[in-house]
Amino acid sequence: MATITLQQVEKKFGSAYAVQPMDLTIQDGEFVVLLGPSGCGKTTTLRMISGLEAVTSGKILLNGRDVTWLHPSERDIAFVFQFFALYPHLTARENVAFPLQAQSVPRDEVTKRVNEVLKLLQIEHLANSRPAALSGGDQQRIALARALVRRPSAFLMDEPLGALDAEFRETMRAEIKRLHLSINATTVYVTHDQVEAMAMSDRIVVMSAAVVQQVGTPAEVYYDPANLFVARFIGSPGMNLLKGRYSEGVVSFGGSKRLPVPAAWRAAVDQVTQGGGELIVGFRPEAASVRADGELEATVYASDLHGGFSMLHLDLGHENPIVHVRASRQEIYPIDALVRFSLDPNMVRFFDPRTEKALQPVAEVAL
Amino acid sequence: MTATTPRPTFEQSGPRLPVVESIRVDRVHPRARIAGSVRATLAIILSLISLIPVFWIVLTAFKTPTDVTAIPPKLIFEPSLTGFVSLLSDMRLLSQAEQEERSQQPDLSWVDQIALQIGRAINGPSQYARQLGNSVIIAGTSTLLSVVLGLLSAYAFSRFNIPAKGDLLFFILSTRMLPPVVVTIPIFLMYRSIGLHDTHFGLIMLYTVFNLSFSVWLLKGFIDEIPREYEEAALVDGYTRLQTFFRIVIPQARTGIAATTVFCLIFAWNEYAFALMLTTQNARTAPPSIPSILGSGGIEWNTIAAGALLFLIPVVIVTFALRQHLLRGVTFGAVRK
Numbered sequence: 001m002a003t004i005t006l007q008q009v010e011k012k013f014g015s016a017y018a019v020q021p022m023d024l025t026i027q028d029g030e031f032v033v034l035l036g037p038s039g040c041g042k043t044t045t046l047r048m049i050s051g052l053e054a055v056t057s058g059k060i061l062l063n064g065r066d067v068t069w070l071h072p073s074e075r076d077i078a079f080v081f082q083f084f085a086l087y088p089h090l091t092a093r094e095n096v097a098f099p100l101q102a103q104s105v106p107r108d109e110v111t112k113r114v115n116e117v118l119k120l121l122q123i124e125h126l127a128n129s130r131p132a133a134l135s136g137g138d139q140q141r142i143a144l145a146r147a148l149v150r151r152p153s154a155f156l157m158d159e160p161l162g163a164l165d166a167e168f169r170e171t172m173r174a175e176i177k178r179l180h181l182s183i184n185a186t187t188v189y190v191t192h193d194q195v196e197a198m199a200m201s202d203r204i205v206v207m208s209a210a211v212v213q214q215v216g217t218p219a220e221v222y223y224d225p226a227n228l229f230v231a232r233f234i235g236s237p238g239m240n241l242l243k244g245r246y247s248e249g250v251v252s253f254g255g256s257k258r259l260p261v262p263a264a265w266r267a268a269v270d271q272v273t274q275g276g277g278e279l280i281v282g283f284r285p286e287a288a289s290v291r292a293d294g295e296l297e298a299t300v301y302a303s304d305l306h307g308g309f310s311m312l313h314l315d316l317g318h319e320n321p322i323v324h325v326r327a328s329r330q331e332i333y334p335i336d337a338l339v340r341f342s343l344d345p346n347m348v349r350f351f352d353p354r355t356e357k358a359l360q361p362v363a364e365v366a367l
Numbered sequence: 368m369t370a371t372t373p374r375p376t377f378e379q380s381g382p383r384l385p386v387v388e389s390i391r392v393d394r395v396h397p398r399a400r401i402a403g404s405v406r407a408t409l410a411i412i413l414s415l416i417s418l419i420p421v422f423w424i425v426l427t428a429f430k431t432p433t434d435v436t437a438i439p440p441k442l443i444f445e446p447s448l449t450g451f452v453s454l455l456s457d458m459r460l461l462s463q464a465e466q467e468e469r470s471q472q473p474d475l476s477w478v479d480q481i482a483l484q485i486g487r488a489i490n491g492p493s494q495y496a497r498q499l500g501n502s503v504i505i506a507g508t509s510t511l512l513s514v515v516l517g518l519l520s521a522y523a524f525s526r527f528n529i530p531a532k533g534d535l536l537f538f539i540l541s542t543r544m545l546p547p548v549v550v551t552i553p554i555f556l557m558y559r560s561i562g563l564h565d566t567h568f569g570l571i572m573l574y575t576v577f578n579l580s581f582s583v584w585l586l587k588g589f590i591d592e593i594p595r596e597y598e599e600a601a602l603v604d605g606y607t608r609l610q611t612f613f614r615i616v617i618p619q620a621r622t623g624i625a626a627t628t629v630f631c632l633i634f635a636w637n638e639y640a641f642a643l644m645l646t647t648q649n650a651r652t653a654p655p656s657i658p659s660i661l662g663s664g665g666i667e668w669n670t671i672a673a674g675a676l677l678f679l680i681p682v683v684i685v686t687f688a689l690r691q692h693l694l695r696g697v698t699f700g701a702v703r704k
Contacts, residue, residue, distance in 0.1 A: 052599050072602040079603040085596035089618040102605035150604070 002063040002076075002153035002186050003028050004049060009058035011044050017210040018044045021058060024205060024215065029184045031177075033197040036207035037233070042190045043158055045207070049188060050079050050156050063153065073102070078147035082159040084139045086131035092142045093118070093127040099150040117145045121175075137168035144179070154186040161196065173199060194234050198222065206230050223284070224349065228356040231282050231349070239282040240323040242316070243353065247276035254318025257296055262345035264361040272352050272359055280351040282358075285311065287347035288325040294340035298323070300333045314339065421679075427672035432485065435668045448481055450669035454660065454677070455496045458487040495656055495674060502653040503681065505567055506635035509574035513631045514624060516575070517582030522616060524583065525590040526598075536587075539580045547577060551644045558645055567650045570642065574635040581634075582627045589623025590616065625692030629685065636682050653678050 034042035047053035051072035214226035298314035563569030
C-alpha cells in the first residue's frame with residue numbers, strides 16, 4: 001500500500017502542454033478518479049505515474065521514494081488498460097501468472113496465488129480459455145486478476161470500463177468498488193464518465209485542457225464547483241448557469257426576474273462586482289422547487305419523466321439559457337405553461353464572469 | 368475561395384448497380400451464388416493450368432532418356448531414377464565390353480545398376496550435390512540473418528522515436544529502387560578485389576542486404592499492428608524491454624515472421640544473376656548450375672528435370688511447414704483495421 005505524490009509534474013509534447021504543472025497527493029488506500037473530457041491530460045498523468053510516459057519536469061514519489069526516472073517494472077504498480085491488453089497467445093491462467101513469472105516466484109507459489117486471485121474474482125471457470133473466447137467483462141476481470149496477483153502497492157486503471165457494454169459496466173463498476181473496499185489498495189482511476197467518478201471515488205481530480213480544475217470529494221465537486229467548467233461538466237444535466245446583473249443585493253435576469261443574493265454571499269458578490277455588474281448564478285436542478293409563490297417566473301419549454309421525478313426545462317425569456325429544474329412526477333406541466341420556482345439559498349452558487357471562478361461565501365469570516 | 372458545393376444526391380453518390388452481394392451469409396442473392404461457384408470453378412481450372420509445368424517436370428524427372436524424347440509424349444511409363452542418378456553422380460561412358468563385364472558383377476549397388484542401364488559407370492558424386500548444399504547454406508543463413516536483423520530494426524522503427532525515421536526508412540527502401548542486375552559488374556569487381564569472390568560469406572552478405580530492406584518494411588507493418596498496450600502491460604508487470612520483446616512481441620509477430628521468412632528464402636534460393644557472376648566453383652549455388660547439366664551426348668532432359676525437382680523441394684517444404692502462418696500473413700498485415 002502506498003501514497004503517491006506528484007510534485008509540479010508536467011508533460012509537454014513539443015511546445016504544447018499535455019499536462020500543466022500539477023501537485024497531487026494520493027493517500028494510502030484512497031480511490032482517486034482523474035476525470036475530464038478526452039484530451040485533457042488525465043491518461044497522460046496516469047501514464048506518467050506508471051512510468052510508461054516520461055515526465056517533462058517535476059517529481060513523482062511513491063511512498064516517499066523518488067520514482068520519477070525508474071523503469072515501470074521497478075515501481076511496483078499495476079496498470080489496467082481500457083482494452084484489457086490480455087496477451088492473446090496465452091490462456092487466462094497464463095495471463096494472470098505472467099507478472100509473477102517476472103519476479104521468478106516458485107512455481108507452486110504461482111499456482112497458489114493465481115488460484116487465490118481467480119477465486120477472489122470468481123473467474124476460476126475461465127482459467128483455461130484464451131482471451132479471444134471471452135466476453136469483454138470477463139476479459140476485464142482477468143485483466144484485474146493479473147493486476148491483483150502481484151499485490152502491487154498501487155493500482156492504476158485507464159478507463160477500465162470504457163470498452164464494456166452498458167449492462168456489464170454497472171456490474172463491473174460495483175465489482176471494482178467492492179474489490180477496492182476489500183483490499184483497500186491505493187487506486188488511481190481514469191474516466192471521462194462523471195457518473196462513474198461520482199459513484200466510485202473518494203476524491204475526484206477534475207481536469208480540462210491540461211489543467212487541474214478542482215480536487216475534491218464527489219460532494220464538493222458536485223455542490224461547490226471551483227469554476228464554470230466543473231459546474232457544467234459535473235452532473236447530468238450540469239449546473240444551471242444564468243448570467244445576470246447585480247446591484248444592491250439583487251441579481252436581475254432581465255425584465256422582472258430577480259433573485260436576492262443570500263446574506264452569506266453578499267460581501268463576496270459586492271467585492272467582485274464592486275457594488276454592481278455582471279454575475280453568473282449557478283444552481284443544480286434539485287436546488288429549485290416549483291411553487292406558486294416562487295420568486296422566478298418561467299414558461300415550460302419541455303418536460304420529461306426521469307422515473308422518480310420529472311425534469312422541467314424552463315425558459316426564463318430575455319435570452320437566458322434554458323434551465324433544468326426537478327419537479328414532482330405527479331404534476332403535469334403542459335408546454336408553454338407559466339410556472340414559478342424558488343431556489344434553496346443554501347444551494348445557490350455565484351461565479352465571477354471574468355475569471356470564471358466560483359466565489360467563496362465569507363459568512364464564516366464575518367461570524 | 369471555396370464555394371459551397373451542394374451535397375450529392377443519392378442518385379449521384381449511391382451505387383449505380385443494384386447490390387447483389389452481401390457479407391451476410393444468410394442472405395445471398397441467387398445471382399451472387401452462381402457467380403461465386405463460377406468463380407471458384409475458374410480459380411480451380413486456372414490453378415490446374417499453372418500447375419502443368421510442375422506436373423510435367425515431375426513426370427520428366429522419373430523418365431528414362433528414351434521415354435523423354437518419345438513421340439507422342441508418354442503419360443504412362445515405367446518410372447526410373449536414371450535422371451536423379453546422373454544428376455547427383457559424375458559418370459563415364461562404358462564400352463560394350465565393359466558393360467557386359469560389369470553386368471556379370473554380383474555386388475553392384477542399385478545406383479550402379481541404374482547407371483549401367485544407360486551404359487555408364489559412376490566415378491563419384493557430381494558437382495550438383497555440392498551446389499545444392501551451397502544453396503542450402505547460403506539461402507538458409509542469409510534468410511536467418513535478414514529475418515533476425517529485420518525484426519530487430521523493424522521493432523525499433525515501429526516503437527521508438529528515432530531521429531529522421533522517415534528518411535531512414537526511405538533510404539532502406541531505396542536500395543530496392545534499381546534492378547539488382549544493374550550493379551552486378553561493379554559488385555563483381557569489388558568482390559574480386561577484396562577477396563569475396565566465390566565465397567559463401569560474399570553471397571550470404573549480398574542476399575542479406577538485398578532482403579533486409581524488404582524484411583524491415585514487411586515486419587514493421589506487422590509489428591505496427593500489435594497494440595502497444597501488450598508491451599506496456601508487460602513492462603508494468605515487471606519485465607524489461609528485451610524480455611517483453613521475446614515474450615510478447617515475437618509470439619504475436621509469428622505470422623509476419625513466417626511470411627517474411629518464406630519471401631526472403633524464395634529470393635535467396637532462386638537468385639540467379641549474382642550467383643552466376645560472383646561464384647565459380649567453391650560457392651556456386653544450384654540455380655546457375657541447372658542449365659549447365661546439359662550432359663555430353665545431347666540434352667538430358669530427365670536429368671535437368673530431376674535437378675529442377677530437387678531444387679524445388681526445400682522451398683516447398685519450408686513454405687508448407689509455415690503455410691498456416693503464411694496464409695493468414697499475406698492478407699493480415701495489409702487489411703486488418
